[in-house]
Amino acid sequence: MFENLQAIGVTDTDKIEKYTLRTEGAYDILKIYYKRDKREMFARSEKFKYPRQQKRVKVDSGTGKYMNTTEIAPTLRYVIEELDAIAKREVKETDVKKKILGDLRHLEKVVQNKIEEIEADLEKL
Structure with a gap:
């Protein structure tokens, strides 16, 4: 059902509690947190590193100047959509x-x- 999560090795989708996403340099860091079992002291988590997609964008059509920019990778976008569906994340x-x-x-x-x-x-x- 969650093909993109399974592609990165996440198989315990029913235990996912939340996730965080941050940018460090040219990478997006996705961290998935799992629900803690009673016998565990700390919650388990997994970290995934995705390179940001490089793009050249025209900033001035009169002079034809371009600027390099980055954006989230498409594969990461699909993973986040699946995580949102699982975690039923409320936008706060x-x-x-x-x-x-x-x-x-x-x-x-x-x-x-x-x-x-x-x-x-x-x-x-």
Whole structure:
């Protein structure tokens, strides 16, 4: 029934609780969360990485200038449609301030990890 989810290896569709989708650089990161069993301490999740589709768009028809842009991959779009049908996701108005603060905290962690990685590489030299 859910061909696109089965194509990426998701077979336990009745246990899907929610999903998140974010963009990091030239990739879209899809994370699927499953319902937690009573004996499990943490909920199980799977992460999938999709490259963004590259497009050239004409921005000025008078001068013929083009601009490179990216958009979500078509295969990911089909997977999201199936996930919406499964999770019966309600579109909620999220507090913009909370979303921005969450994104900022995530960025801080990513940058800190990268700094530590570079410092470790420098120590090896």
